[in-house]
Amino acid sequence: MTERALAVAPTLCIPKPRTVVLALARRLVPPPAVIAFGLLILAWTIAAPIVNYDRVRENLIRSREPVTIGALISGGWSLERPVLPAPHQIAADIWSSSTSASVTSRRNLLYHVWATLSASVCGLAGGLALGALLAVLLVEFRLFEAAVLPWLVASQTIPTLAIAPIVVVLLGRLGVGGLAQKALIDALIVFFPITLALIKGLRSPDSSMLDLMRTYAAGRLEILIKIRLPAALPFLFPALKVAAALSVVATIVAELPTGAEAGLGARILVGSYTGLMLVLWSALVAASLTSAFLIGAVTLCERVVFGALGGRA
Numbered sequence: 001m002t003e004r005a006l007a008v009a010p011t012l013c014i015p016k017p018r019t020v021v022l023a024l025a026r027r028l029v030p031p032p033a034v035i036a037f038g039l040l041i042l043a044w045t046i047a048a049p050i051v052n053y054d055r056v057r058e059n060l061i062r063s064r065e066p067v068t069i070g071a072l073i074s075g076g077w078s079l080e081r082p083v084l085p086a087p088h089q090i091a092a093d094i095w096s097s098s099t100s101a102s103v104t105s106r107r108n109l110l111y112h113v114w115a116t117l118s119a120s121v122c123g124l125a126g127g128l129a130l131g132a133l134l135a136v137l138l139v140e141f142r143l144f145e146a147a148v149l150p151w152l153v154a155s156q157t158i159p160t161l162a163i164a165p166i167v168v169v170l171l172g173r174l175g176v177g178g179l180a181q182k183a184l185i186d187a188l189i190v191f192f193p194i195t196l197a198l199i200k201g202l203r204s205p206d207s208s209m210l211d212l213m214r215t216y217a218a219g220r221l222e223i224l225i226k227i228r229l230p231a232a233l234p235f236l237f238p239a240l241k242v243a244a245a246l247s248v249v250a251t252i253v254a255e256l257p258t259g260a261e262a263g264l265g266a267r268i269l270v271g272s273y274t275g276l277m278l279v280l281w282s283a284l285v286a287a288s289l290t291s292a293f294l295i296g297a298v299t300l301c302e303r304v305v306f307g308a309l310g311g312r313a
Contacts, residue, residue: 041087049076051084085278090285093278106262113286115262116255119179120247120294123186127243130187131194138195139202139228140220156192163188164254182263185254190243197239201232230309237302244294248287264290 049056049072056075060067077086085093097109105111134152138145167185205227213223255265264283271280 044084044087045077048082048084048086049073052076052079052082055079055081055083081275082277085281089278090281093282094285097279097282109267109282109286112262112264112267112283113290116248116251116264116287117290117293119182119186119251119254119263120244120290122179122183123251124190124240124244124247124294126183126187127190127247128194128240131191132198134191134195135198135202135232136224138199140224152192152195160189160250160253161256164256167254182251182254186247186250189250189253190247193239193242193246194236197235198232201235202228204235205231233305233309237298237305240298240302241295244298245291248291248294252287 053072053076056072056079057067059075059079060071065071076082077089082089094109097107101107103110103114134148138149164185167188168181171181171184202224209227213227218226251263252265252268255263256269264287267283267286268280271277271283
């Protein structure tokens, strides 16, 4: 083979052993979030027998059984009324309470999940509408911003638990209750992060772009629709994800003082009043899963909207 042919011939690239090991590790090792979740479950499982030690020991002494480490550990994982339920107990309770009765029955956990989820979705939609309206007014009218924005910020210093009873009393006088009552409390709590994100997004377009639109005699409404709103979308969806998680918490807070008979807030009250920690913890885990579902729904909407606009979510 000539020197010219050797120079043109492709060289065989042999990866270094360190590169191969790192590539295999990336494929075999679970993501950090999965590892963190596994460590949390492991720590929770270890903590359950420690927290339940006193009750398990009393039960063993009362039943005249030997108090051994194995008995304490197994008893801490299978206690009927535990102080801290083990993860598998919570999973079993969620499954049994979701399948042992009809979905329309109040004994079914899914019935309460739906009551909270529906109120959260309505409250999130109301918070989005209120936040968008306020953001547009604050951006378009400087006098409105100077008069209202300080009071909006000051309103966030009011504790969330103090808002719910006030709204309950006012709406009760007007004859409004049920889902509308919880959704309104929810909207009043979640609108603020949406408003702030939209204000930043609506003001994000470059001034030269706005000046160009004005040279074509574009009015405020046309600039808002064609320039400001598309520019605000990347700011809106992260705020919506925060508001989606907050809406579930706000709905549960709204269910506590309203004396709601349906919803995860009512389920938490039943567990705390009766000392059934399994019921309480199952409701808390269900609330977390409901928040995750809402965040996932917002993420899906984000991808659909940005895909339709030809951008990337």
